[in-house]
Amino acid sequence: MEKxxxxxxxxxxxxxxxxxxxxxxxxxxxxxxxxxELSWDEAHDYAREMNEQKFGGHSDWRLPTIHExxxxxxxxxLNKDFKGGDIKIDSVFPPxxxxxxxxxxxxxxxxxxxxxxxxxxxxxxxxxxxISHAVRLVxxx
Numbered sequence: 001m002e003k004x005x006x007x008x009x010x011x012x013x014x015x016x017x018x019x020x021x022x023x024x025x026x027x028x029x030x031x032x033x034x035x036x037e038l039s040w041d042e043a044h045d046y047a048r049e050m051n052e053q054k055f056g057g058h059s060d061w062r063l064p065t066i067h068e069x070x071x072x073x074x075x076x077x078l079n080k081d082f083k084g085g086d087i088k089i090d091s092v093f094p095p096x097x098x099x100x101x102x103x104x105x106x107x108x109x110x111x112x113x114x115x116x117x118x119x120x121x122x123x124x125x126x127x128x129x130x131i132s133h134a135v136r137l138v139x140x141x
Contacts, residue, residue: 005137007008008092010121015056016092021071023139026050026061031082031098037132040111040124043102047137061137063104068138074118087116098134 007020016025030038030046043063051059068102077090081099089097103121105112110123113133124131 006090006092008090010013010092012056018071019071021068023064023071024056024058024139024141025072025093026055026137027092027094029097029101029134031134032094032096037131038102039096039129039133040102040126042132043135046135047129050137055137060139062139063102064106066105066114067105069101069103069114069136070119072136073114073116075119079116082115085117088119089116093097097136100133102133102135106129 007018009017009019011017014027016024016027030043039063047063049107052063055061061131072089074088074090077086077088079089079091079093080095082096085099087099099117100113100115103112109127110124111126112121113122115120
C-alpha cells in the first residue's frame with residue numbers, strides 16, 4: 001500500500017508549500033529563529049526584517065490570518081514545541097517551535113493567536129508586554 005502524499009512540500013530548507021491552501025510557510029517560526037518569544041509588535045518587526053532580507057527570495061511575508069494559522073493544526077499530527085511538549089502540526093515543520101502563533105486578526109486593542117496544543121484561538125491584549133508568543137510567517141504561494 002502506498003503512503004498517502006503529504007499536503008506539505010518542502011521547497012527548500014527554509015520554506016514549506018501547502019498544496020491544500022496554496023500558502024507558503026516559513027519552515028522555522030520566530031521561536032526557532034530568535035530563541036525567544038515575541039510580543040505582537042515584535043512579531044510585526046520580525047515580518048519586516050524577513051522581508052528586508054528577502055527571506056526565501058520573497059519580500060511579501062506576513063502574519064497569517066486566524067484561518068490560515070488554524071489550517072496548520074491537525075489532530076492526527078504530532079510535533080514537539082521548544083519545551084518538548086506535544087503540538088499538533090505536521091512533522092515536516094522542524095521541532096522546537098513555539099506552541100502558538102500570532103495572527104493578523106485584531107479587534108480593538110487585542111490580537112488573536114492559535115494554540116497548536118488544542119487548535120483553539122485566543123485573544124490577547126496587543127500592548128501587554130508580559131505576553132509573548134511565536135509567529136510563523138506566511139505568503140501566498
